[in-house]
Structures are given as C-alpha cells and as structure tokens.
Amino acid sequence: MFILRKLLFLVIVANAEISDVDNSDRNYVCYVCACSADRRIVDCSKRSLTNIPDGISEKVTNLNVSNNEILLFPQNLNKLVNLISLDLSGNQISHMPENALENLTSLELLNLSRNNFDTWMNLNPNDVLQTATNLKILDLSYNKFQTLENLANQELLISSSLETLILDNCEITSIHGRSPLSGLINIRVLKINFNPLSRIQGLVSPTLKSLYVSNCQLSSINQNELSYLPSLVYLQLSYNYDLILPISSTSPVSISLRYLDISFCNIMQINLAGFPNLRKALLSHNVIRYLESNNFINNSKLEYLDLSYNNIGSLKSDTFRGLGILKYLDLSWNEIANIPENSLLQMPSLTHLKLRRNYLTRVGHLKSTSVAILDMSYCEINTIGKDSLEDWQSLVDLDLSHNLLSNIPDSISSNTLKYLNLNYNRISAVSNNTFFMLPRLTGLGVIGNRFTAIWSKSYFDFNPYLERLDLGDNMWRCDCADGNMFDFYEFVTLEPNKKEESYNLICNSPVNLVGQTWLEACYFTWNPSDKVANADSLLWFLVIMIVGLALCLLLVNGIRRSMNRRLASMQAERERQVEEARERLRQLRMRAEQEALCNTPDPRDLVAPPSYDEALSMPKLNISCQSLCEEGTGKKGRRKGRRKTKSSGDLLEETERNGDLPTVDDFELTETSDTNRRRRRRRPRKFGSHEIAELDQSPGVSRRRMSEYGAIGDDSVTIEVEAELERPLRSRNRRCSIDDDEPRESDF
Numbered sequence: 209m210f211i212l213r214k215l216l217f218l219v220i221v222a223n224a225e226i227s228d229v230d231n232s233d234r235n236y237v238c239y240v241c242a243c244s245a246d247r248r249i250v251d252c253s254k255r256s257l258t259n260i261p262d263g264i265s266e267k268v269t270n271l272n273v274s275n276n277e278i279l280l281f282p283q284n285l286n287k288l289v290n291l292i293s294l295d296l297s298g299n300q301i302s303h304m305p306e307n308a309l310e311n312l313t314s315l316e317l318l319n320l321s322r323n324n325f326d327t328w329m330n331l332n333p334n335d336v337l338q339t340a341t342n343l344k345i346l347d348l349s350y351n352k353f354q355t356l357e358n359l360a361n362q363e364l365l366i367s368s369s370l371e372t373l374i375l376d377n378c379e380i381t382s383i384h385g386r387s388p389l390s391g392l393i394n395i396r397v398l399k400i401n402f403n404p405l406s407r408i409q410g411l412v413s414p415t416l417k418s419l420y421v422s423n424c425q426l427s428s429i430n431q432n433e434l435s436y437l438p439s440l441v442y443l444q445l446s447y448n449y450d451l452i453l454p455i456s457s458t459s460p461v462s463i464s465l466r467y468l469d470i471s472f473c474n475i476m477q478i479n480l481a482g483f484p485n486l487r488k489a490l491l492s493h494n495v496i497r498y499l500e501s502n503n504f505i506n507n508s509k510l511e512y513l514d515l516s517y518n519n520i521g522s523l524k525s526d527t528f529r530g531l532g533i534l535k536y537l538d539l540s541w542n543e544i545a546n547i548p549e550n551s552l553l554q555m556p557s558l559t560h561l562k563l564r565r566n567y568l569t570r571v572g573h574l575k576s577t578s579v580a581i582l583d584m585s586y587c588e589i590n591t592i593g594k595d596s597l598e599d600w601q602s603l604v605d606l607d608l609s610h611n612l613l614s615n616i617p618d619s620i621s622s623n624t625l626k627y628l629n630l631n632y633n634r635i636s637a638v639s640n641n642t643f644f645m646l647p648r649l650t651g652l653g654v655i656g657n658r659f660t661a662i663w664s665k666s667y668f669d670f671n672p673y674l675e676r677l678d679l680g681d682n683m684w685r686c687d688c689a690d691g692n693m694f695d696f697y698e699f700v701t702l703e704p705n706k707k708e709e710s711y712n713l714i715c716n717s718p719v720n721l722v723g724q725t726w727l728e729a730c731y732f733t734w735n736p737s738d739k740v741a742n743a744d745s746l747l748w749f750l751v752i753m754i755v756g757l758a759l760c761l762l763l764v765n766g767i768r769r770s771m772n773r774r775l776a777s778m779q780a781e782r783e784r785q786v787e788e789a790r791e792r793l794r795q796l797r798m799r800a801e802q803e804a805l806c807n808t809p810d811p812r813d814l815v816a817p818p819s820y821d822e823a824l825s826m827p828k829l830n831i832s833c834q835s836l837c838e839e840g841t842g843k844k845g846r847r848k849g850r851r852k853t854k855s856s857g858d859l860l861e862e863t864e865r866n867g868d869l870p871t872v873d874d875f876e877l878t879e880t881s882d883t884n885r886r887r888r889r890r891r892p893r894k895f896g897s898h899e900i901a902e903l904d905q906s907p908g909v910s911r912r913r914m915s916e917y918g919a920i921g922d923d924s925v926t927i928e929v930e931a932e933l934e935r936p937l938r939s940r941n942r943r944c945s946i947d948d949d950e951p952r953e954s955d956f
C-alpha cells in the first residue's frame with residue numbers, strides 16, 4: 209500500500225516533469241496535492257512527502273501537510289503571508305529553527321502533533337512563536353517533552369497571541385518552575401490530558417480559563433493549586449482514578465470556577481465549598497457514600513448536579529439546602545432507600561430529578577413544587593400512595609417503569625401529569641376510577657404488566673388529551689363476542705386518534721387464539737360477512753388478477769411454442785428413420801428373396817414322398833417351377849414347414865402371400881441380367897404405407913432399429929424399441945443374420 213502510493217507519486221512527478229516542462233511550479237503543486245478552485249486550500253496530506261513542494265501560491269490560507277515524512281521544519285513557507293492554518297501533524301519533525309515562522313503573520317493554527325520533538329529546546333520555544341504574531345492555537349500533542357517547566361531562568365513558550373496550547377499525550381510527568389505559562393500572556397486554554405501527572409501545582413496564569421487534566425494520575429488537588437489561576441472557569445479532572453478532594457481547610461478554592469468535571473475519580477466525600485460560583489458539577493462514577501447536611505450550602509449558583517453511579521446510601525433532610533437555582537439533579541444508580549420528606553423542597557427550581565436504580569419502595573410522601581420530570585424507574589417501588597402525586601405540584605412526566613407495582617390506587621390525582629410510564633410492573637387491573645383524576649394525561653404506558661381483561665374505553669372518559677397508550681406485552685384474554693373488546697379496539701387503533709399500533713395487541717388466551725393479534729383473532733367476528741372489501745382492495749385484486757392472467761398466457765404461449773418446435777424436430781427425425789427403414793427394408797427384402805430362394809429346402813424334401821399309388825393318382829406335373837410353388841402356398845403343412853425356413857419375418861410372409869415371392873428365375877436373372885436387376889431394384893418401391901407400417905411393428909425390424917439408431921441417442925426411439933423387444937420374438941432362421949449382410953449388400 210505504502211510502496212504503491214510512493215510509486216504513484218513518482219509516476220505523477222515524472223509525468224509532471226515530462227509534460228509540463230514549461231509549466232510553473234504552481235501547477236506541479238496541484239498535481240501532487242489537492243487544491244481548491246481558488247487555490248486557497250491546499251491538501252498535501254498522506255502523500256509520503258519529505259518536503260513541502262515549492263511554488264505554493266501566496267494566496268494559500270490552509271495548508272495541510274499532515275501524515276507525510278517530513279524530517280525538518282519546511283524552509284519554504286516564508287512567503288505565505290496569508291497562511292492561517294498549517295497542519296504539520298503526523299510527520300517526523302524534531303527541530304524548529306528560530307525563524308521557522310517568520311513572515312507567517314496571519315498564521316492562527318499550527319498543528320505539530322505527532323512529531324518527534326523530545327525536548328523543549330529543539331522547538332526554540334522562546335523565539336519561534338514571536339514572529340507569528342497572530343498564532344492562537346498550537347497543538348504539540350503526541351510529542352515527548354516529558355516536562356512542563358521553564359527553561360533555565362527563562363520563560364518557556366513566549367507568545368503574546370497564543371490562546372490555546374495543547375500538550376495531550378506528551379509524557380509529561382511534572383510541572384515545575386516559576387511558571388511555564390508566564391510567557392503566554394494571552395493563554396486561555398491549556399490541555400494536558402493523558403499525561404502521567406500527579407500534581408498540577410505551579411500553574412500561574414492570570415488569563416487561563418480552561419484547564420483540561422483528565423486521564424492523568426492526579427491523586428490530590430490542593431488549596432493552592434488553583435489559586436494562581438484567577439480566571440479559571442472550566443476544570444476537567446475526570447478519569448483520574450485516584451483523585452480525591454480534600455475536605456476542610458486544605459480543599460481547593462476557585463472563586464471563578466463554574467464548571468467542574470470530576471467524574472470517574474475516587475471522591476468519597478463532597479466538598480465543593482471552595483467553588484462558590486460553580487454552575488455545573490459532574491461527580492458521577494465516584495465512591496461517594498453519603499451526603500451530609502448542608503453539603504452544598506456554599507454552592508448557591510449550582511444549576512446542574514450529577515451524582516449518579518456512586519454509593520450514596522443516605523441523605524439528610526438539609527443536604528440540599530442552599531441549592532436555590534438547581535434545575536437538574538441526578539441521583540440514579542445509587543443506594544438510596546429513603547429520601548427525607550421535605551428535602552426536595554429546598555430546591556425550589558429543581559425541574560428534573562433522576563432517581564433511577566435506587567432502593568426506593570414508595571412514591572408517596574415526597575414533595576416538590578417544581579419537579580416536572582421524575583424518573584423513579586428500576587427501583588423497588590411497590591406502592592403508590594393515594595395522594596402521592598398531589599404533592600408533586602408541577603409533575604408532568606413520571607417514569608415508574610421496571611418496579612414492583614401491582615396496584616394503582618383509585619383516584620390518583622394530578623392536574624399537571626401528562627406522561628405516566630408504568631411499563632414492566634405487575635399491575636393486573638385498572639378501572640373507571642383509576643385515571644379519571646388525571647385530566648391532562650396524554651401518554652400512558654403499561655407494557656409488560658399482567659392485564660388479562662380487555663380494558664374499556666370508559667376508563668378514559670375524563671382524559672380528553674390522551675394520545676398514546678402502550679398496551680403491548682400483556683396477557684389479554686380475547687373474547688371477540690364481547691362488544692366491549694371491539695369498542696376498545698376501535699378506541700385504541702382507529703385513525704386519526706390512534707393510540708397504539710394494532711400489532712402490539714396480542715391475545716394470550718383462550719388457547720386457540722394465543723399469539724394472534726386482536727384483529728386476527730376477531731376478524732370474522734367483527735366482520736361477519738367480510739363486506740369490508742372496499743374499492744381499494746377490489747382494485748388491487750383486479751390488478752393482480754390481470755397481471756397473473758397475462759403471465760399465465762405468456763407462459764402457456766412459450767411452452768406451446770417450444771413444444772411445437774420439439775414436435776417438429778421429432779417428426780423430422782421420425783421421417784428420416786422411416787426413410788432409412790424403408791431403404792433397409794428394400795435391401796433386406798432383396799436379400800431375403802435371395803436367401804429364400806437359396807435356403808428354402810425343397811418342399812419336396814419335407815413331405816414324405818408319395819407312395820407309388822399316390823403318385824399314380826397325382827395329376828401329371830407340369831414343368832414350371834412357378835406353378836409348383838403356387839401349389840405349395842395353399843397347403844397348411846407345407847406353409848408351416850416353410851415358415852421355419854423364413855429369415856426375414858412377416859415381411860417375407862406378406863410378400864409371399866401377395867404372390868411376390870421371387871422366383872428361381874428371378875434369382876438367376878439377378879446374377880446375369882442388368883435389366884432384371886433394374887427391375888428388382890424398382891420392386892421395393894411398390895410397397896405401400898401398409899407394408900411400411902408393418903415393417904415398423906415387426907420385432908425383427910425393431911431390433912435392427914435399435915442396433916442401428918440406438919447410438920443416435922434419441923431416448924424415445926430406444927425406449928420404444930426396448931418395449932417392443934420385450935414381446936416374445938418369433939423363432940427365426942439365423943443363417944442369414946445381420947452379420948452376414950455386409951458382403952452381400954455390396955453385391956447389390
């Protein structure tokens with residue numbers, strides 16, 4: 209991959225050199241790099257460059273040379289007076305000459321992350337930034353500076369303009385000296401995340417506002433450590449797994465701090481008294497076990513407090529005193545079993561309270577005038593006090609899902625409640641009286657409860673705003689004949705006031721309806737004549753019918769055509785066979801005639817010679833052999849005898865009967881006379897279709913056909929032949945077998 213890219217680059221360079229000899233370097237730059245249309249943005253990243261190509265336009269404002277193989281800070285940038293952003297990250301630069309940024313007076317962002325700097329000296333930090341008079345952001349992350357300290361009796365970095373310094377992942381183990389930040393008189397943001405730092409003392413800056421020290425190894429943070437950062441507003445300390453906040457006198461102080469993130473640390477006790485202006489505090493994923501009285505008494509500006517994922521087991525009734533403007537309080541994933549009755553009233557602005565995953569057992573007794581969103585899901589709540597909601601004067605959204613409620617008392621009342629989530633409890637019944645004191649109810653969820661009896665729409669007679677009902681995953685008993693079920697089904701699913709998807713309504717009994725939706729189960733009860741086939745579905749039906757018909761026709765047509773073709777070819781084959789068979793027949797017949805003449809024993813041999821008396825009584829024999837033969841055909845016994853001698857089956861018999869049996873004269877003539885031969889050759893043509901049909905049916909011919917055409921591979925023919933072969937063959941004289949044919953055939 210890498211090599212390939214290099215090759216490609218070489219090719220490009222070669223091309224550029226060959227074809228653009230006259231062209232300026234400027235075009236060459238845009239060969240190698242990607243330039244925007246106005247050439248202000250040039251992207252040379254990931255091109256295996258060892259230097260920045262010459263000839264970059266002076267207009268360029270954004271130059272990206274990241275992820276190349278540059279070893280020395282490029283020397284050819286001094287003309288780029290308009291350059292605003294220079295990305296040199298992901299190279300191997302280890303040294304910067306002191307005039308490296310000379311004339312880069314517009315430069316605002318310099319990204320040198322992921323290079324090879326291993327000491328501050330190689331950066332010339334005292335001088336190098338001074339010429340870049342507009343530099344605001346310097347990213348030096350992923351280098352190996354190892355410390356953050358002043359150079360011998362000098363400042364570290366000196367820049368009057370720099371606002372953001374990023375030193376993440378720089379293997380910095382300590383911050384030393386008078387102040388490494390003192391040369392940066394305008395510094396606002398310092399990021400030193402992911403460094404093996406254990407302390408952050410010695411940071412002095414009158415201007416620094418944001419300090420990021422997450423994922424370090426801080427174990428403690430003291431009173432003094434933040435006191436020289438008088439402008440600090442934002443402090444990120446998360447993921448310092450050992451960090452604790454000392455209590456009492458040594459606790460850190462920052463009057464200015466407004467945002468503090470110390471989540472994923474090791475805080476056991478909260479002491480935020482040193483941060484009187486704190487607005488937002490994130491303390492989740494610590495090991496806080498309890499909250500004391502007046503824990504936040506000096507944090508009267510706090511608006512957002514996240515204490516989730518701790519081990520808080522107990523609260524005092526005055527824990528939250530002083531949190532006058534707190535709006536959001538997250539106490540979820542703790543071990544709170546009991547919240548003192550009036551403790552929430554101390555937070556008159558609290559609107560969002562999360563108590564999810566605690567050990568609470570009741571909804572009752574708590575009071576709040578302000579909370580609108582209350583999450584008490586995944587607790588162990590089994591009781592809702594009858595009047596419990598009346599004390600939540602502003603409650604709009606109550607989440608009680610995943611609790612152990614089995615009963616909702618009648619007439620729970622709230623004039624404000626809109627959303628009530630009772631999913632995944634054990635409730636089995638509600639009634640006309642359950643929700644009627646909740647006039648604003650808009651959404652109600654009872655998924656995964658134990659309801660069996662279908663509800664009635666009269667339950668909601670007093671809830672005109674109801675929009676959403678989640679009823680799924682219950683064990684509904686479907687009684688389709690009950691008119692109430694149909695009424696309620698319509699109430700829930702009918703547009704435009706649909707409250708639930710009909711596929712969530714599943715019957716669980718009786719047995720024959722288990723798993724069916726209400727509609728499936730009761731369709732024919734509710735639509736006895738199924739008249740609801742409206743125009744729409746009729747249209748669809750028609751369309752589908754027509755399309756189906758058309759497809760059928762096409763299919764049939766196709767099949768017929770292919771069958772016709774096949775039939776035609778079969779016919780042709782058949783005709784060819786017949787023709788060949790006819791030819792065979794002709795030859796066979798001729799041979800048979802011949803054989804018949806030569807092989808037929810003289811009928812006189814088969815019949816016992818007449819006795820003398822008989823001979824005397826016989827009519828006087830004429831000389832013609834022909835007449836003798838004709839005499840013979842009339843006698844059954846002789847015929848039978850002759851049959852045995854026949855060598856070509858019915859054909860001969862037939863010809864014999866027709867009186868066409870060749871005579872001895874004929875035979876003799878074939879050997880001698882040309883004219884006779886012609887006559888004999890013509891003879892087979894006298895055969896009509898009758899004879900051919902008979903030929904086709906005779907087993908002898910069939911067998912022949914098999915031996916001769918079987919090799920063609922036409923199955924139909926072979927099968928036909930085999931079927932015929934199964935019939936008993938007549939005995940035949942084998943003396944003139946097919947094997948003997950060849951020489952004789954040549955005679956013809």
Ligand SMILES: *[C@@H]1O[C@H](CO)[C@@H](O)[C@H](O)[C@H]1NC(C)=O
Binds near residue numbers: 273274295
């Ligand atoms: C420079 O290019 C790299 C890689 O293409 C990209 O990730 C980075 O965001 C670019 N830098 C700037 C400042 O656009």
Ligand SMILES: *[C@@H]1O[C@H](CO)[C@@H](O)[C@H](O)[C@H]1NC(C)=O
Binds near residue numbers: 297298322345347
């Ligand atoms: C510097 O470049 C790296 C990529 O190498 C990027 O992740 C980082 O965000 C850049 N820094 C700034 C300040 O843009």
Ligand SMILES: *[C@@H]1O[C@H](CO)[C@@H](O)[C@H](O)[C@H]1NC(C)=O
Binds near residue numbers: 286
């Ligand atoms: C900076 O620009 C000035 C005037 O344009 C020029 O004289 C000087 O040589 C440039 N510096 C460098 C290092 O090129």
Ligand SMILES: *[C@@H]1O[C@H](CO)[C@@H](O)[C@H](O)[C@H]1NC(C)=O
Binds near residue numbers: 506
């Ligand atoms: C907290 O505020 C009280 C007065 O409201 C003050 O006396 C006390 O010193 C403050 N505590 C801290 C740690 O600032």
Ligand SMILES: *[C@@H]1O[C@H](CO)[C@@H](O)[C@H](O)[C@H]1NC(C)=O
Binds near residue numbers: 639640666669
């Ligand atoms: C519920 O109210 C409806 C009418 O609003 C009434 O017909 C029905 O009997 C009531 N059911 C019960 C159990 O009170």
